[in-house]
Amino acid sequence: xxxxxxxxFAEGWLKKVYEEKPVPVxxxxxxxxxxxxxxxxxxxxxxxxxxxxxxxxxxxxxFDDTNPEKEDEIFFTSxxxxxxxxxxxxxxxxxxSDNFDRLYELAEELIKRDKAYVCHCSQEETNNQRGGPDNxxxxxxxxxxDRPIEESLSEFRAMRDGKxxxxxxxxxxxxxLTDPSEGNPQMWDLPAYRVVxxxxxxxxxxxxxxxxxxxxxxxxxxxxEISHSLCTTEFYLSRTSYDWLCEALDFKIPxxxxxxxxxxxxxxxxxxxxxxxxxxxxxxxxxxxxxNILPAVRGWDDxxxxxxxxxxxxxxxxxxxxxxxxxxxxxxxxxxxxxxxxEQTVRRHLEQTAxxxxxxxxxxxxTIEDLPEDYSxxxxxxxxxxxxxxxxRTVTLSRKIYIDRSDFLEKxxxxxFRLAPNKTVGLLNVPFLIRCTGFTKSDSGDVExxxxxxxxxGEKPKAYIHWVDATSCTPATxxxxxxxxxxxxxxxxxxxxxxxxxxxxxxxxxxxxxAVVEKAGLEELRKMEKGEMxxxxxxxxxxxxxxxxxxxxxxxxxxxxxxxxxxxxxK
Ligand code: ATP
Ligand code: MG
Ligand code: MG
Numbered sequence: 001x002x003x004x005x006x007x008x009f010a011e012g013w014l015k016k017v018y019e020e021k022p023v024p025v026x027x028x029x030x031x032x033x034x035x036x037x038x039x040x041x042x043x044x045x046x047x048x049x050x051x052x053x054x055x056x057x058x059x060x061x062x063f064d065d066t067n068p069e070k071e072d073e074i075f076f077t078s079x080x081x082x083x084x085x086x087x088x089x090x091x092x093x094x095x096x097s098d099n100f101d102r103l104y105e106l107a108e109e110l111i112k113r114d115k116a117y118v119c120h121c122s123q124e125e126t127n128n129q130r131g132g133p134d135n136x137x138x139x140x141x142x143x144x145x146d147r148p149i150e151e152s153l154s155e156f157r158a159m160r161d162g163k164x165x166x167x168x169x170x171x172x173x174x175x176x177l178t179d180p181s182e183g184n185p186q187m188w189d190l191p192a193y194r195v196v197x198x199x200x201x202x203x204x205x206x207x208x209x210x211x212x213x214x215x216x217x218x219x220x221x222x223x224x225e226i227s228h229s230l231c232t233t234e235f236y237l238s239r240t241s242y243d244w245l246c247e248a249l250d251f252k253i254p255x256x257x258x259x260x261x262x263x264x265x266x267x268x269x270x271x272x273x274x275x276x277x278x279x280x281x282x283x284x285x286x287x288x289x290x291x292n293i294l295p296a297v298r299g300w301d302d303x304x305x306x307x308x309x310x311x312x313x314x315x316x317x318x319x320x321x322x323x324x325x326x327x328x329x330x331x332x333x334x335x336x337x338x339x340x341x342x343e344q345t346v347r348r349h350l351e352q353t354a355x356x357x358x359x360x361x362x363x364x365x366x367t368i369e370d371l372p373e374d375y376s377x378x379x380x381x382x383x384x385x386x387x388x389x390x391x392x393r394t395v396t397l398s399r400k401i402y403i404d405r406s407d408f409l410e411k412x413x414x415x416x417f418r419l420a421p422n423k424t425v426g427l428l429n430v431p432f433l434i435r436c437t438g439f440t441k442s443d444s445g446d447v448e449x450x451x452x453x454x455x456x457x458g459e460k461p462k463a464y465i466h467w468v469d470a471t472s473c474t475p476a477t478x479x480x481x482x483x484x485x486x487x488x489x490x491x492x493x494x495x496x497x498x499x500x501x502x503x504x505x506x507x508x509x510x511x512x513x514x515a516v517v518e519k520a521g522l523e524e525l526r527k528m529e530k531g532e533m534x535x536x537x538x539x540x541x542x543x544x545x546x547x548x549x550x551x552x553x554x555x556x557x558x559x560x561x562x563x564x565x566x567x568x569x570x571k
Contacts, residue, residue: 005046005326009054013330014047017228017264018055021257025057026227029083029090030217033063033201034070035278037082039306039321039342043269043335046325047230049088058091060224065097066216068200076201082308086318096216097202099223103211104160106219106249107171107192111152115248116192118155119144119172129177130188139188141178159195162208166195173215175244186241190214218242221261222251229263233332239263267334269325273488274306274339280495281305284484291498296484303560304484304508306339314481315535315545315562320349339483343563350535350543350562355383355391355528357521358428358466359538359559361478361512363402365470366419366450368434371399376471381429383525391528393521397430400470402516404541407465408447410439417462424455426464428539432456466539473516476557478544480510480564517557522546535562 008014018025029048031037037045052059061083065071083090110116121129121142131137144152152171159169171193176182192215199205218241221229229242242263246252252260275281284305287295300307303314311321324345328335368375375398382392403419412420419425424435434452442448485503487493493500517538525534534546543562550558 005050005322006054008046008326008329009051013266013332014051017230018051020264021227021262023227025052025055026060026091026225027052027057027230028060028062028094028221028224028226030062030064030096030220031079032067032070033065033072033075033079034067035075036078036281036300037308038276038281039271039274039308039311040269040276041082042086042308042321043325043328043330044230044232045083045086045088046322047266047330049083049086049090050322050326051228051230052091053088057227059088060092060094060226061090062094062096062220062224064213064217064220065095065200065202066210066213068196068198068210071201073201078309082312085308085312086322094220094224095202096211096220097200099216099220100203100207100211102223103216103219107211107215108153108156110173110192110245110248111149111156111171113248114149115174116171117144117147117152117174118159119170119189120168123167130185135185139177139180141189145172145174145177145189156193159193159209160207162197164195166197168195170194171209173241173245173248175241184237184240186214186237187244190241214238214241215245218246218261218263219249219251221263222246222249226261229261231263231265232268233265233334234268235263236265239265265332266330267332269328270334270336271306271342272336272338273483273485273490275484275490276306277491280491280500281307283495283500288498291501293498293501296501296504303479303481313547313549313560315533315543315547315560316346317349317353317535320346323349340567344567347543347563347565347567350537354535354537354543355525356385356539357383357393357518357525357536358395358468359476359478359515359517359536359541359544360402360404360466360468361480361515361538361541362405363468363514363516364405364408364447364450365400366403366434366452366467367400368452368454369399369437370453373399375399379429383521391524393518393524395429395518395521396469396472398469398471401427401467402470402473403450403465403467405447408436408439408450410447418465419450419452424458424461426461427467428464430467433458433461466541468516468518470516472519474519474522474557476515476517476559477554478512478515478538478559478561480512480542480561482508482510484508515559517559522557537565541565 027048049059131139170191172189176187177189193209196210247254284296287293301309301313379395380392407418409420424433433455435455438451440448486505487503542564544559547558547560
């Protein structure tokens with residue numbers, strides 16, 4: 001049994017669920033292939049795959065592809081990719097649509113058992129049957145409900161054969177619509193099949209009718225012999241219709257969990273301050289012609305988004321994401337968590353694992369003038385300060401180095417301990433200190449270069465700053481990410497008329513075009529990572545990853561900040 005993240009399965013809600021039905025575990029993760037997955041789905045993946053793994057069972061990846069209108073090939077591949085990225089391996093990849101024949105047969109069987117009927121009522125009429133707009137009126141069945149079984153059967157076949165247009169006919173389950181004591185709307189004769197005249201990515205033009213979620217999901221669970229069907233709490237009321245259908249077709253025994261799948265519901269994960277809704281992310285990705293709004297991000301995998309492809313591109317290690325989820329634990333309550341909490345977990349993970357490199361975001365050259373012109377020395381510096389005997393990189397030091405603009409002050413200040421005229425400062429990992437002897441400025445008034453001399457012995461400096469050797473560095477573009485919105489609650493913005501655009505944070509991406517990073521160190525890391533994503537802590541700067549896709553496109557090292565070094569408490 002995997003020890004990692006085990007707590008979420010060994011205790012609490014998931015322990016209870018297992019104890020309710022301690023049988024060989026078979027679970028499924030059942031996404032609709034109609035969008036990219038987001039951070040909330042990482043919880044569903046971890047719960048389903050992790051639960052099966054923990055109990056030595058299996059987990060299916062099942063595409064719930066019953067709505068041909070919204071499906072696209074790219075979503076199938078991306079979802080498979082994300083499950084793999086999170087470190088899970090599906091026992092089988094299945095498709096609800098593979099069961100269309102069998103589901104159709106069962107629908108006929110249901111009709112024959114007098115538990116389904118073909119209905120031609122309008123949406124409005126159906127709503128009235130369900131007690132009107134507020135569901136408080138009297139409920140009643142329509143004439144179709146009592147039509148002969150043979151008639152429903154032939155009408156259902158007519159639906160299948162394309163006789164009806166969308167909304168002209170439905171197959172409805174004969175549940176408890178007319179039972180005045182049945183307060184659960186999921187039992188008010190839900191549709192089982194509808195007419196959709198669209199071709200399907202997998203079954204082509206074979207079908208003119210498609211089964212609904214309520215008809216499909218529980219039956220596919222039964223076909224795959226799912227033991228624990230774990231879903232989110234918005235399906236709580238659906239548990240009754242789930243069991244009803246399984247029982248009606250003999251997949252379950254009424255009032256018992258001894259046979260067939262058992263549905264249980266856990267709370268969704270919501271990360272506050274982020275946009276997770278597909279439709280809203282789509283607006284950010286595409287902008288809006290109607291409202292004259294340009295795209296706010298570069299794509300579904302933009303590092304500022306909380307889609308899983310975005311989180312991956314930002315450089316978050318999948319292990320850190322899983323740790324975040326397992327530490328939150330699973331209950332039946334909604335988990336609403338601040339994005340800073342997520343960042344804390346990622347930071348903690350990287351603090352332990354990320355190798356260190358020196359990265360200067362906004363470089364100023366410093367010449368150590370008393371070193372000879374051709375001075376060059378090589379230092380071996382471990383990648384991780386807490387693992388002095390671990391992997392190390394070679395760092396060259398020559399007469400000219402870069403330091404960060406923020407580490408220099410033109411006019412000294414007693415509260416400033418880094419470099420300033422006549423001030424001495426330490427350079428990380430260098431056996432001597434430097435003292436500033438002068439600096440030059442450009443016409444625009446920016447400090448352009450700094451002159452310094454070497455200081456040996458003497459007092460311990462008040463501060464050490466990071467530096468990169470100018471003769472052996474790699475130019476890079478570093479991008480720092482901040483919240484996409486100024487508002488703490490972007491979900492409450494005006495998403496209908498495009499008002500959200502006014503709340504976009506102009507500094508959601510801060511770009512440092514002229515950054516420099518250790519060259520040999522980066523190459524060393526590239527060798528160590530063997531094609532995996534390169535992540536490192538830029539000393540005193542933040543955690544970064546190399547964005548390979550952009551690096552290739554731009555012909556330059558492109559870095560994404562994963563998280564800052566410390567939490568920004570200024571907000
Ligand atoms: P969304 O509308 O947010 O994209 P969805 O429920 O329509 O989500 P599905 O493709 O049906 O997306 O999701 C697959 C599984 O992931 C479902 O079992 C669903 O309950 C679960 N899931 C979706 N969002 C969350 C979330 N925020 N937290 C936990 N589980 C989630
Ligand atoms: Mg769904
Ligand atoms: Mg949804």
